[in-house]
Amino acid sequence: MHDVLIGAKILSKNEEIAQRTRKEFNQRGIFSINLVSSPGSGKTSIVEKTVERLKDRIKIAVIAGDIQTDLDSKRLKKYAIPVKQITTGRACHLDALMVRRVVPWLFVQGGVELLIIENVGNMVCPAEYDLGEDMKVAVMSVTEGDDKPLKYPSLFHASRLLLINKTDLLGYTDFSVDRACENALKINPALRVFETSCVTGAGLDTWCDHLEEMVECQATIDGQ
């Protein structure tokens, strides 16, 4: 009997695929975000409102991940932008290979500047899987409670931006935006927080302007 050293990352295959995707996205000037949240925090509404505001300013494509149904991609059809549904079957998260399989589709859309990947609604598993995106964006909503970052720290740790959504419901809950921010920043002090409501539209312009800036910034880096 003897010991054999391996020294491999368990998710090395996923990471290799993700790195390849990221490189190709960057070469083509595509900035990509991976939207992650628990089910029902308003990811699809955020995608809709974001597309509504930005589609005449930048070329957007969306990949929507769900365990079952293409209801999300149907909701996005009215905006006449490229939308691809990935149905995972049973898996609770998207992985790099699932995204990899739709990359050829994305590239024939031509000139896409922003790719929004809407992950399967789940706050735990998607945090572990790199899809090749430029950054993860966490979404939490007012009805979920302001202690969410402490309960599900991995996602907040892995994300660069946080959207606190459904702020129109603040008056009906004891949710405190300050406390939520404080909790999120304890986990990840570099996190940038946006407050949004897809019902009143509050905060969406600020979020979209920031997103557009990031797309432009990425284009400048890629162009060099």
Place this chain on the structure above:
Amino acid sequence: MHEMSITLSMIDIVNDEMRKRGVERLERLKIRVGKLTAVEPQSLLFCFDVCTRDTPLEGARLDIEEVPISGTCMDCNEEFHLEGLLSLCPRCEGGRIEKISGNELDIVSMEVV
């Protein structure tokens, strides 16, 4: 539960290594799981047991070393371990922390016959 797909990735790597080395039986597999990952060791043990049944890996022991979260404070240079996931320096409460460990999800070694 993503521990199942993590287990399958792990088994793929082990099978490759065993094939490469012409080894037929695995006695023990050592892995490291950082406490910053969203991976539950107990679930990994369960999945490993289920996924290796009726395969050459059946009966192998899975040893999981949990790696604590540690970091260096970029403001006061304090090096520290963290029990929870809060990322503030215990000395100066600064938030600019460089993580040293906690993100591991690695196969360390295998004991083969």
